[in-house]
Amino acid sequence: MLQAAIRLNKNKNVFQAKKNDESGSIDWELVQRCRKGERKAQYELYQLYKDRVFNIAYRMANSQQDAEDITQMAFVRVFQKIDSFRGDSAFSSWVYRLTVNICINHFRREKRKKELVVHELSELATNLKILKTNEQTSKMKPFLEKAIRALPAGYRMIFVLYDIEGYKHEEIAEMMNISEGTSKSQLHKARKELKQYLEPYLAMYQSLA
Amino acid sequence: MICKNVQKNLSDYLEKKLSDSLQTRFEKHLKECPNCGAELKTLKMIVMEASSFERVVAPDSLWTRIENELEVTDEPFPTRVSNAVAELRQRLSHLFKFPVPVIQMAGVLAILVVGVFLGRTFFSTRENVNLGQQTAVQQAELKLISQRTEHYLEKSTILFLGIVNTEFLQEENSDWSTEKRVARNLLKEAAFLKGGLSRTKNERVKQLVEELELILLEIANLEEEQDIENIELVKSGIDRKGLLLKIYLHDLNPEQNLKSAKNIL
Numbered sequence: 054m055l056q057a058a059i060r061l062n063k064n065k066n067v068f069q070a071k072k073n074d075e076s077g078s079i080d081w082e083l084v085q086r087c088r089k090g091e092r093k094a095q096y097e098l099y100q101l102y103k104d105r106v107f108n109i110a111y112r113m114a115n116s117q118q119d120a121e122d123i124t125q126m127a128f129v130r131v132f133q134k135i136d137s138f139r140g141d142s143a144f145s146s147w148v149y150r151l152t153v154n155i156c157i158n159h160f161r162r163e164k165r166k167k168e169l170v171v172h173e174l175s176e177l178a179t180n181l182k183i184l185k186t187n188e189q190t191s192k193m194k195p196f197l198e199k200a201i202r203a204l205p206a207g208y209r210m211i212f213v214l215y216d217i218e219g220y221k222h223e224e225i226a227e228m229m230n231i232s233e234g235t236s237k238s239q240l241h242k243a244r245k246e247l248k249q250y251l252e253p254y255l256a257m258y259q260s261l262a
Numbered sequence: 263m264i265c266k267n268v269q270k271n272l273s274d275y276l277e278k279k280l281s282d283s284l285q286t287r288f289e290k291h292l293k294e295c296p297n298c299g300a301e302l303k304t305l306k307m308i309v310m311e312a313s314s315f316e317r318v319v320a321p322d323s324l325w326t327r328i329e330n331e332l333e334v335t336d337e338p339f340p341t342r343v344s345n346a347v348a349e350l351r352q353r354l355s356h357l358f359k360f361p362v363p364v365i366q367m368a369g370v371l372a373i374l375v376v377g378v379f380l381g382r383t384f385f386s387t388r389e390n391v392n393l394g395q396q397t398a399v400q401q402a403e404l405k406l407i408s409q410r411t412e413h414y415l416e417k418s419t420i421l422f423l424g425i426v427n428t429e430f431l432q433e434e435n436s437d438w439s440t441e442k443r444v445a446r447n448l449l450k451e452a453a454f455l456k457g458g459l460s461r462t463k464n465e466r467v468k469q470l471v472e473e474l475e476l477i478l479l480e481i482a483n484l485e486e487e488q489d490i491e492n493i494e495l496v497k498s499g500i501d502r503k504g505l506l507l508k509i510y511l512h513d514l515n516p517e518q519n520l521k522s523a524k525n526i527l
Contacts, residue, residue, distance in 0.1 A: 092329065099325055107320035121324055128328045133335065197311045216312035241273055248304045255304055 080144045087135050095132055102145065103128075105218075106152045112213040113156045115202050123159060127152040142227065150228045153210060157229075160206040170203035170250060178254055193254070200250035208243035215240050265291075268298045272305050407458040411467060414451050415509050418474045421445065422500050425481065425493065438484045438493075445481035452478065470508055477505065 080101075086094030103124065110123035130151050138147050177195055201209060210229065214220045215236070220228070222236040229236070268291050274280050275288050292299050421444050452475040459468035480496045500506065 092332075095332070096325060096329075099328065103320040103324070104317070107324075108318055111318045112315065117318075120318070121321065121327070124320060124324060125327050125331065129331050129335065132332060193307070193311055194315065197308065201312075212312070216309055217315050219313070237273075241270070244273065244305060244308055247308050248301070251308065252304060255300075255307070 081140070084135060084138060084144060087132060098131075099128055102148050105145075106148065109149070109152055109213060109218060110156060112201070112217050113160060113206075113209060115198050119159075123152070123155055126159075127155050130155065146224065146227055150230075153214070153228045157206050157210055160209070163206070167203065170199060173199050174250060174254065178257065193251075196251055196254055197247070200247050203250060204243055204246060208239055208246065211236055211239045212243040212247070216244075265295060265298050268292070268295070269301050272298075272302055276302070276305060276309060403458065404462055407455065407462060410451065411455055411459070411471065414448060414455055414471065415474075415512060417444065417448055418478065419506065419509050421448070421481070422477070422506060426497055426500055426506075428493070438481075442482050442484055445478040448478050449475060449482060467512070470505075470512060473503055473505060473508070477503075 083094050083098050083101075087098055106127050107120055107124045110127070111117070111120035114120050114123060127148075131148055134151070138144065174196055177199065201212065204212060207229075211225055214225045214228065215222070222233045222240075225231075225236045226233045231239075268288060271280065271284075271288070275285065278285075280288060292302060421441060425441065452471050455471050456468060456475075459465075459471065477496060477499050480492065480499065484492050484496075
């Protein structure tokens with residue numbers, strides 16, 4: 054049941070992007086028009102990828118403002134560098150690779166102290182009753198969001214891409230220019246670190262679930 | 263199966279990527295080991311929560327921001343620079359709000375300062391003129407000293423030759439007044455030349471002049487009448503010091519003398 058839910062969600066997420074790449078000719082034509090600086094074509098391209106890019110940025114930053122800034126940077130970079138796209142990979146992969154690079158560069162220097170994260174999580178637990186949630190949103194999500202923000206940029210990126218956005222290790226390896234093995238081992242480490250943060254609240258989660 | 267191996271492969275187990283036999287052993291261990299069971303539970307929770315994060319939607323205003331930035335970067339470089347300058351000027355104008363006469367005065371002052379600076383830097387030739395004049399004076403002085411040294415040596419040679427070649431026995435009533443007068447004049451000349459030559463640092467010629475000076479002094483101090491002893495002393499002095507030979511050698515290479523003096527200058 055769980056597996057089915059996870060895969061369904063992942064499929065839903067990657068569907069739009071894959072659909073664009075399968076009809077590669079449309080993308081290629083768009084790319085050519087974008088290279089000429091055609092604003093309308095740029096807008097069409099933006100419409101195709103904006104939500105995927107925005108979601109990656111949002112999950113990395115956990116802030117609307119930062120996510121908007123990163124998305125803006127990513128698309129400006131895409132249109133500036135579009136001449137260097139040679140078609141060796143799917144265009145979507147190229148766009149996400151630029152996004153991932155911008156995210157990692159943006160968050161590389163930002164290190165949150167573990168003590169601070171533990172403090173924030175305990176505060177969250179204290180104020181759990183007044184947390185506003187709806188039926189679709191579990192009360193554990195804010196905990197997980199806080200814990201994700203405590204991960205180092207590289208681990209966080211892989212966790213976001215694999216567990217939240219539903220990419221395969223193969224795709225992540227291409228986006229981040231790493232091997233599939235590295236992607237797997239870093240995901241394992243990221244999950245392990247998250248588990249350490251969330252363990253104290255597990256009993257609470259089970260009672261809420 | 264040990265716990266370490268189980269916990270390491272929990273992700274693969276969760277995604278059903280283990281082989282059938284390994285999965286059976288895995289499940290057996292999980293039933294028996296509460297720690298690994300708890301680990302699996304936590305992991306499941308994390309993965310499930312992560313996969314069910316709600317999707318966020320990029321705001322409509324984002325394209326406008328991107329488009330604005332693209333319009334700036336699409337502009338040719340000079341336009342971008344001029345826009346940046348205009349923007350900077352506008353910002354600065356907010357910072358420095360002075361009355362117009364103050365700005366005009368400041369402008370005039372700035373132009374004056376720049377003008378003086380440029381003038382001093384590029385158009386000041388005073389030092390060069392001085393330097394040129396100095397060099398010309400030194401060269402003229404050098405030439406004069408050189409000429410007068412030549413005359414001095416020439417006259418001394420004639421004087422010495424005259425004395426050396428005199429046979430007192432044949433000319434008993436000889437008069438030395440002319441030689442003494444010439445010697446006195448040459449002594450005055452020697453005093454001038456020594457000063458000049460010490461300035462030009464031409465030590466070799468200066469030394470020669472000084473040696474001649476001693477003999478000239480002896481000549482100048484001769485008695486009016488027959489002073490055979492002193493005459494003989496003068497003659498032997500000229501001979502002993504090889505003065506005529508030294509003058510001769512000096513005369514052989516006058517150009518080198520001048521050149522060495524110039525180099526010293």
